Amino acid sequence: MSHVYLATAVVLLVGAFMLLYRAIAGPTVYDRILATNAIGTKTIIFVTLLGYISGRTEFIDMAIVYALIAFITTIAVLKYIEKGRLD
Amino acid sequence: MTDVLGIYNYWIYVLLMMIGLYGVIAKPNLIKQAIALGLFQTGIFLYYISMAVIDGGTAPIWTTIEHGAQKFQGPYDNPLPHVLILTAIVVSVSVLAVALALIINIKRQYGTIEADEIEAMDLADKARDYVRGQVVDAADDAETKLEGRHHV
Amino acid sequence: MHWNEIVTTVLLSLGCVISFSGSYGVIKLPDFYARLHAAGKTDSLAQLLIFLGLVFVTPDLLTQIKLLLVAMVLLITAPTATHAITKAAHLDGLRPWTKSERGGRP
Amino acid sequence: MNAVVLIDTLLLLLVTVSAIAIIEVRSLYSSAMLTGVYSLLMALVWVNMHSMDVAFTEAAVGGGISTILLIGTLVHVGREEKPLKKRLHVPALIFTALTGAALIYGTLDMPRFGDPAAPIHHYRVPEMLAQTVGFVNKTPGKQPAPEGFDAQQYRTFDGRVKDIPADPTDTAWRENSPLRTEGLLIPTVPYQHDAHAEPGHHLHPPDDFNGHVPNSVTSLLAAYRGYDTMFETTVIFTAGVSLILLLRRPRREGYLQKGAPLGDQVILRVVTKMSIPFILIFGFYVITHGELGPGGGFQGGVILATAFILYALIFGRPALYRIVPPPVSDVLTGVGVLVYSGTGAACMLLGGKFLDYAFLNTASPGDGEALGMTLVEYGVGITVSMVMLTIFNQLAEEQSK
Numbered sequence: 001m002s003h004v005y006l007a008t009a010v011v012l013l014v015g016a017f018m019l020l021y022r023a024i025a026g027p028t029v030y031d032r033i034l035a036t037n038a039i040g041t042k043t044i045i046f047v048t049l050l051g052y053i054s055g056r057t058e059f060i061d062m063a064i065v066y067a068l069i070a071f072i073t074t075i076a077v078l079k080y081i082e083k084g085r086l087d
Numbered sequence: 088m089t090d091v092l093g094i095y096n097y098w099i100y101v102l103l104m105m106i107g108l109y110g111v112i113a114k115p116n117l118i119k120q121a122i123a124l125g126l127f128q129t130g131i132f133l134y135y136i137s138m139a140v141i142d143g144g145t146a147p148i149w150t151t152i153e154h155g156a157q158k159f160q161g162p163y164d165n166p167l168p169h170v171l172i173l174t175a176i177v178v179s180v181s182v183l184a185v186a187l188a189l190i191i192n193i194k195r196q197y198g199t200i201e202a203d204e205i206e207a208m209d210l211a212d213k214a215r216d217y218v219r220g221q222v223v224d225a226a227d228d229a230e231t232k233l234e235g236r237h238h239v
Numbered sequence: 240m241h242w243n244e245i246v247t248t249v250l251l252s253l254g255c256v257i258s259f260s261g262s263y264g265v266i267k268l269p270d271f272y273a274r275l276h277a278a279g280k281t282d283s284l285a286q287l288l289i290f291l292g293l294v295f296v297t298p299d300l301l302t303q304i305k306l307l308l309v310a311m312v313l314l315i316t317a318p319t320a321t322h323a324i325t326k327a328a329h330l331d332g333l334r335p336w337t338k339s340e341r342g343g344r345p
Numbered sequence: 346m347n348a349v350v351l352i353d354t355l356l357l358l359l360v361t362v363s364a365i366a367i368i369e370v371r372s373l374y375s376s377a378m379l380t381g382v383y384s385l386l387m388a389l390v391w392v393n394m395h396s397m398d399v400a401f402t403e404a405a406v407g408g409g410i411s412t413i414l415l416i417g418t419l420v421h422v423g424r425e426e427k428p429l430k431k432r433l434h435v436p437a438l439i440f441t442a443l444t445g446a447a448l449i450y451g452t453l454d455m456p457r458f459g460d461p462a463a464p465i466h467h468y469r470v471p472e473m474l475a476q477t478v479g480f481v482n483k484t485p486g487k488q489p490a491p492e493g494f495d496a497q498q499y500r501t502f503d504g505r506v507k508d509i510p511a512d513p514t515d516t517a518w519r520e521n522s523p524l525r526t527e528g529l530l531i532p533t534v535p536y537q538h539d540a541h542a543e544p545g546h547h548l549h550p551p552d553d554f555n556g557h558v559p560n561s562v563t564s565l566l567a568a569y570r571g572y573d574t575m576f577e578t579t580v581i582f583t584a585g586v587s588l589i590l591l592l593r594r595p596r597r598e599g600y601l602q603k604g605a606p607l608g609d610q611v612i613l614r615v616v617t618k619m620s621i622p623f624i625l626i627f628g629f630y631v632i633t634h635g636e637l638g639p640g641g642g643f644q645g646g647v648i649l650a651t652a653f654i655l656y657a658l659i660f661g662r663p664a665l666y667r668i669v670p671p672p673v674s675d676v677l678t679g680v681g682v683l684v685y686s687g688t689g690a691a692c693m694l695l696g697g698k699f700l701d702y703a704f705l706n707t708a709s710p711g712d713g714e715a716l717g718m719t720l721v722e723y724g725v726g727i728t729v730s731m732v733m734l735t736i737f738n739q740l741a742e743e744q745s746k
Contacts, residue, residue, distance in 0.1 A: 001296060004248050006348055008289065011255045013355045015262035016386075020359060022265050022274070023375075023382060024366040030271050030328040032378050037320050038265065038278040042258065043385050044313060045289050047400075048306070050392050053348050056145055057297055059397050059639060060305040061631065062404070064312060065648065066385070068624055069409040071316035072651050072658075073381050075323060076413045079607055079658050080374075082327045086417050087604040087662035087741035093457030096350075098449055099357045103364055105445040110368040112441070113434030116426045118373055118418065122380055125411070126364050129387055133357075136396050140349070141466065142459040146395040147561045148638060165466050166561040169396045173566060174577050176402045177643050177729070180411055181584030184736045187418040188591040191740075194422050201427045312623075319616045326610060 005052045012046050033077055040070030096137050104130035115202040117193065121186045128179050132172045139168040243295040250292025258285035270336030271328060279321035286313050349393060350458070356390045374416075374424045381412035397639030398562045401631075405647040410733055413654060417740030558636040558715050566641065567718040571700035574721070575685050578642075578728050585678045585732035592739040604661030604741075617659045624652040632726040636715055642725025649726065650733035662741055671738065674731045681728025688720040 016039055023035035044066045051059045080086060107130060110123025139147075147166035190200055197205050264277025290310035294303050363383045367376045384407030391400035456463035558564045566574055608614050632645030657665040689700040697704030702717025 001244055001247070002348070004251055006351075008251050008255050009352060010355070011259055013352070013359065015258050016359060017362075018262040018266050019278075020363060020366075020382070023379060024363075024370065028271055028328075028333060029374065030324055030331075030333065031274065032375050033324050033327075034271070034275060034278050034321075035265065036378050036382050037317075037324070038261070038282055039382050040385060041282040041286060041313065041317055042262075043389055044309070045254075045258075045286050046389060047392055048290070048293065048309070050352070050389070052293065052296075053352075054145060054395065056148075057302050058299075059146070059392075060302060060309060061634070061639060062388075062392060062397065062400060063309045064305075064627060065401060065404055065631075065644070066388075066408075067309060067312045067316055068620075068627070068648065068651065069404055070385075071320055071620070072655050073409055073412050074320040075607075075613070075655065075658055076416055077378060078323050078327045079605075080416045080420065082330060083605040083607070085420050085605055085741070086413075086737075087657065093460070094452055094455055096353065096357075096458045097452035097455060099354075099361065101445050101448045101452065102361060104448070105441040106361070106364045106368060108444065109434075109437050109441045112437035114368065114426070115429075116373065118415070118422060119368070119376065119426060122367060122376060122415070125380065125407075126367065126383070129383075129407075132399075133387075133390065136391060136394050136399060137458060138463065138465050139396065140394050140459045141461050142347075144395065144459075144461075146397050146639075148397065149557075149559045149561065162461065163561075164395045165470055166565055167465070167470050169399050169562045170565045170570060172396070172399050173402055173562065173641075173643065174573065176399065176406055178577060178580055180406045180414075181581050181732075183411055184414055184584050185587050185591075187414055188588050188739070191418055191421045192591055200422055204427075312620075315616060315620065319612060322612050323610070 002053060005049050009046060009049045009053065012042050012049070016042050016046075029081060033074060033081070036077075037070060037074050040066065040074075044070070097134065100130050100133040100137070102130075103127075103133065106130075115204075117190045117200040117202060118187070120202070121183060121190065124186075125179065125183060128175070132175060135168040135172050139165040141165065247292045247296045250288050250295075254285040254288035254292065257281050257288065261285065271333060272325070272335045275321060275325060279318065283314060283317050286310060286317075352393050353390065356386060356393060360386045360390060371426050371428070372424055373419055373422070373426055377412060377415035377419060380415060381408055384408040384411065396562075398560075398566075398641060398644070401639050401641075401644040402647075405644050405651070409651050410647055410736075413737060414740060417737065420740075557711075558718065560636055560638060560640075562639075563635045563641050563718065563722070564714075567635075567721045568702060568714055571689070571702075571721070574725065575682070575689070575700070578682050578685055578725050581732050582678055582682050582728055585735045588736050588739045589675065592742070594742070604657075604663050606661030606664065607659050608661070613659055617655055621652050621656055624655070625649060628652060628726075628730070632722055633719060635722045636718055642722035643729050645722075646726040646729025647733055649730035650737070653730075653734050654737050657737065657741065662738065665738075669734065671735075674734050674738070677731040678728055678735060681724045681726070681731065684724030684727065685721050688717055688724065692717065 019035045019039045019042065023032050023039065026032045026035060044063045047062045047066060048060060051057050051062075076086065104127050107123045107125070107127030110126060111120050114120055114123065141162050141164050144162045144164040147163045147169065149163065193205065194200050197208055199205065258281055261277050261281025264281070265274045268274045268277055287310055290306050290313075294306050297303050297306065360383065363379055363386060367379045367383060370376050370379065384403055388400045388404040388408060391397075391403055557568075628645050628648035630645075631640040631648055632642055635641035635645070653665060653669060656668070688702075688705075692701045692704050693699050695704040700717075702714040704713060705717050706713035
């Protein structure tokens with residue numbers, strides 16, 4: 001089974017590489033937010049898979065923290081873009 | 088010299104540190120420098136945590152003993168570097184917060200956050216004070232000369 | 240290869256294919272709104288498949304519940320974030336790219 | 346090329362690319378975004394190297410809070426970096442290349458990545474983990490080990506006893522020590538642990554790991570290095586106070602500002618209302634779960650702060666001030682440090698030394714240590730969450746003239 005986890009992990013990493021290209025090159029500001037949000041989701045899946053690769057599956061709390069952080073960071077960035085202020 | 092495969096990891100951390108160092112030196116923008124400092128720090132953290140890894144080891148969180156045997160038999164990684172880096176990350180965010188507050192004050196004071204512009208402004212102020220100082224000294228000398236004539 | 244490992248392998252590979260196609264779409268598609276489809280939808284579906292796939296292979300119940308919890312949290316937050324991005328982009332006046340308008344290339 | 350090294354290399358490549366992008370990209374806004382991505386990828390590297398607590402902190406603190414701080418400063422400082430005359434700053438490049446070469450030369454004779462015989466695994470840590478919690482010694486000065494447990498003899502995982510020669514120069518024992526082959530083994534009390542003759546000592550249940558808590562990182566952080574963590578909490582408190590001093594404007598001006606709530610967007614408002622209770626509960630879970638799994642005061646405090654920040658983002662800062670008025674959050678930043686040092690003082694009142702948690706519950710010192718660490722983690726959690734909230738408030742409140 002571990003080769004399946006490893007293969008999925010590598011595919012996710014390659015996906016993250018592509019998204020990073022969009023995050024850097026992205027013409028409009030919104031492409032960058034989109035790419036950052038997508039990389040956030042990919043890292044959440046990747047963390048869970050790392051738990052399975054290393055055999056210690058009880059570290060899923062990491063994934064929940066990633067999900068919350070990615071969501072809140074995206075909301076903060078969007079508020080800055082839309083309203084120009086954070087409060 | 089141990090074989091390259093074993094220590095190429097450390098070279099990547101050196102590369103990260105140097106990217107951070109380059110950012111601090113080359114970029115005049117103060118915020119860019121604050122971020123580059125963060126990169127430099129992360130390179131150092133990577134260096135510490137890679138020392139803690141043991142081949143085939145797992146996270147240093149012991150698993151409870153079930154019917155007499157440790158659930159997870161394998162060796163555990165060394166917990167000490169993790170503790171040091173845990174503290175260092177939180178302190179580095181505090182440093183970043185204070186640095187950003189100072190940058191905001193610099194922006195309000197100088198109107199810009201480009202280090203070279205700020206330097207130029209400082210030099211201009213210093214030059215102006217110097218010149219003003221010279222004028223005042225010259226006026227004082229002239230005065231003393233006048234007073235001298237009255238006493239004679 | 241018990242039945243649960245087979246199910247996990249199938250679900251994981253499906254999730255892999257979908258997430259890779261999403262990333263590829265984000266690079267290839269010409270316009271922000273098109274890329275939004277590629278990234279937003281595939282991420283939500285891929286994470287659902289992968290987490291469901293992993294549920295079959297985890298021994299203890301607590302981890303399975305946590306897996307479903309993460310999948311549920313992601314299912315709520317990811318589309319919301321995508322919605323917020325779209326609303327911000329639209330308010331900002333970003334118009335979708337049309338083939339006729341720019342002669343086919345952005 | 347085992348899995349750890351393969352994934353490690355790919356991740357570090359990803360991290361290096363984003364690091365270069367952060368430095369080179371011109372608009373400050375996108376370099377702030379990329380810093381968030383960089384911290385998330387860096388947290389993955391920590392997870393891959395089995396350091397869960399550090400990954401937790403990096404994700405919550407690096408990915409979340411510092412990105413929001415950077416964006417908060419951009420509100421006042423403007424988004425564009427001044428266009429540079431030439432792309433490449435050659436003298437800086439030469440200087441960094443030379444320093445890099447010197448550092449790489451330094452790493453040539455370092456132990457191999459993951460080498461169990463590396464000296465770091467043989468010093469301090471085995472003795473630290475071999476210490477038995479709560480060994481109460483009536484005679485002052487250097488504590489002799491209890492009768493069945495000699496600190497000089499390092500007891501390996503399956504009860505085999507190895508001799509460590511007294512003088513540190515004689516390092517022959519390292520060649521044949523079990524650490525060389527099986528890596529760092531934790532000393533576990535053999536299954537049938539006999540009662541120690543010492544009255545102050547007590548019988549350890551089998552899975553007690555000598556009285557230490559399962560998460561050795563938190564155990565080292567809060568119990569072994571209790572002083573350092575206390576002063577580190579004070580460092581965070583000082584950061585919060587300095588933010589207040591630097592940015593807070595007089596009371597009447599500061600509060601009356603009308604925030605710009607995003608409340609009009611129905612979906613965001615509803616999802617936030619649904620997720621904030623969950624985030625708060627998860628924050629408390631992470632704080633109290635510090636002993637058993639990854640987590641602890643710092644990470645949990647930051648998660649609590651992000652819950653409040655999300656509320657401020659959506660419903661506006663004045664709405665947040667109705668829930669957590671600045672005087673309350675200012676006082677609470679101090680209360681956390683007070684809780685921490687108060688626990689230390691309580692240990693002294695109960696007869697032990699400052700921050701010697703075993704004395705909180707002399708019946709079973711292992712539980713005493715766990716209790717002391719939980720109290721301390723709560724203190725850290727309160728301070729960290731309130732300081733992060735104060736920092737966000739000051740950055741959001743301050744309006745450039």
